[in-house]
Amino acid sequence: MRLYNSLSKEIEEFVPFEPPLVRMYVCGPTVYDETHVGHGRTFVVFDSLKRYLVEKGYYVVHIQNITDIDDKIIKRAQEENKNWKTISDEYTSSYLEVLRKLDVYPIIHPRVTEHIRDIISLIELLISKGHAYVSNGNVYFDVSSYPSYGMLSRIPRESWRQEEEYLSEKRSPADFALWKKMKPGEPYWESPWGPGRPGWHIECSAMSSKYLGIKIDIHAGGMDLIFPHHENERAQSECAFGVSPWVKYWLHSGMVTIRGEKMSKSLGNIVLLKELLSKYKPETLRLWYLSAHYRAPIDFNEEIIAQYDRIRERLNDSFDQALKIIDAYRVEYSLDDGQLLLLRNLWESIRGYYLSLDNDFDTPNALKFVHEATSIFWKSVYTKESYAIALSYVLFMEKVNRVFRFRIAEKERVTKLDEELIRVILDIRKKLREQKQYQLADEIRDKLKNLGIVIYDKGLESDFKLSR
Numbered sequence: 199m200r201l202y203n204s205l206s207k208e209i210e211e212f213v214p215f216e217p218p219l220v221r222m223y224v225c226g227p228t229v230y231d232e233t234h235v236g237h238g239r240t241f242v243v244f245d246s247l248k249r250y251l252v253e254k255g256y257y258v259v260h261i262q263n264i265t266d267i268d269d270k271i272i273k274r275a276q277e278e279n280k281n282w283k284t285i286s287d288e289y290t291s292s293y294l295e296v297l298r299k300l301d302v303y304p305i306i307h308p309r310v311t312e313h314i315r316d317i318i319s320l321i322e323l324l325i326s327k328g329h330a331y332v333s334n335g336n337v338y339f340d341v342s343s344y345p346s347y348g349m350l351s352r353i354p355r356e357s358w359r360q361e362e363e364y365l366s367e368k369r370s371p372a373d374f375a376l377w378k379k380m381k382p383g384e385p386y387w388e389s390p391w392g393p394g395r396p397g398w399h400i401e402c403s404a405m406s407s408k409y410l411g412i413k414i415d416i417h418a419g420g421m422d423l424i425f426p427h428h429e430n431e432r433a434q435s436e437c438a439f440g441v442s443p444w445v446k447y448w449l450h451s452g453m454v455t456i457r458g459e460k461m462s463k464s465l466g467n468i469v470l471l472k473e474l475l476s477k478y479k480p481e482t483l484r485l486w487y488l489s490a491h492y493r494a495p496i497d498f499n500e501e502i503i504a505q506y507d508r509i510r511e512r513l514n515d516s517f518d519q520a521l522k523i524i525d526a527y528r529v530e531y532s533l534d535d536g537q538l539l540l541l542r543n544l545w546e547s548i549r550g551y552y553l554s555l556d557n558d559f560d561t562p563n564a565l566k567f568v569h570e571a572t573s574i575f576w577k578s579v580y581t582k583e584s585y586a587i588a589l590s591y592v593l594f595m596e597k598v599n600r601v602f603r604f605r606i607a608e609k610e611r612v613t614k615l616d617e618e619l620i621r622v623i624l625d626i627r628k629k630l631r632e633q634k635q636y637q638l639a640d641e642i643r644d645k646l647k648n649l650g651i652v653i654y655d656k657g658l659e660s661d662f663k664l665s666r
């Protein structure tokens with residue numbers, strides 16, 4: 199497989215440091231507001247890439263952090279006259295709920311405030327190696343100590359200026375804070391340099407190395423993170439751990455625009471995932487996200503999302519139709535020329551699908567081959583139904599579903615229906631108990647227990663738990 203590396207600016211052969219393990223770190227959100235459609239793209243794109251790597255036989259360790267202390271969180275808390283922790287907890291749960299709905303499952307979701315010790319140790323290491331300095335209770339990274347600075351973003355030296363409010367105490371305008379001195383009324387932690395809190399970039403160097411070690415195969419995030427966030431992470435980690443490259447493949451997802459414009463608070467055009475997920479199935483959103491190449495921008499447009507809802511339906515209907523044909527089990531002892539041609543064309547489409555994904559994870563092109571395969575399947579249904587074609591199609595679409603997830607909700611819907619049915623039975627049982635028909639009520643309880651459904655009575659009300 200080949201992937202575009204933002205560091206070399208080239209498409210490179212993907213060879214992890216220690217195959218079949220793939221260590222993948224994705225920069226997660228700063229939890230000061232609801233997760234929006236732009237964040238969702240990064241999460242879905244890299245989750246899908248992970249799924250494809252798993253399909254190729256790799257074992258992917260996926261870590262995605264949560265920035266739960268930051269200027270923006272403190273500002274929001276002050277504006278709403280709330281505790282910063284209330285704000286970050288609220289948006290953390292809301293973010294996790296969105297991830298779960300989108301079927302994105304990192305293994306660990308490290309939160310900054312639970313890694314302050316790790317962050318302090320890393321800053322101490324950088325100071326001891328001469329890459330960081332203390333100034334007025336703040337600690338800064340000395341950009342001049344790392345000759346490779348700027349290689350990731352390739353922006354001119356004049357544009358390295360950052361964190362301008364501290365210019366007077368920094369050695370260079372390009373230096374950035376690793377530790378920020380406490381300001382009155384702000385949350386703080388004790389440190390060797392006095393009370394304060396970590397800067398933004400150091401958290402990812404500290405948390406990624408804690409869980410993944412000092413070398414990472416894939417470091418991913420939105421394109422807007424290249425400078426300064428990823429440039430700074432790279433400087434910190436390569437200097438602290440003495441490794442180069444620290445990250446083998448830097449991958450960045452493109453932005454989501456809203457009718458051609460950048461999404462921003464000031465334009466008031468931010469689309470929240472919570473709202474989108476109340477209107478569209480997660481499968482539809484995943485298909486739409488993957489309809490553009492992950493590095494290209496994608497424009498948000500509800501008419502197009504509605505189109506992908508129909509595409510999702512078509513794929514599911516086709517899959518169901520093929521399953522029916524397989525169930526009928528009319529196996530073939532020979533195929534006629536027409537069927538054989540269709541079957542060969544189907545295999546060509548399947549090949550095209552894999553070649554597209556192997557080529558820098560080209561999902562729009564892969565989807566084109568999925569549609570081609572689907573049309574070939576229907577052609578066989580309308581001309582001469584074929585078990586061989588239906589089976590080839592189903593085996594292929596099962597693979598496609600492992601990456602594109604056009605069919606995830608099936609299991610959840612069944613579970614929800616199960617729960618509703620159990621609630622109906624519990625209601626009837628409650629009426630029986632109200633009428634003192636205890637024998638019948640107990641019989642229902644015992645029979646459900648045999649099915650693995652354990653009922654708990656609290657007065658006349660009951661609840662249940664699955665025992666397996």
Ligand SMILES: [Zn+2]
Pocket residue numbers: 224225226402427431
């Ligand atoms: Zn990060």
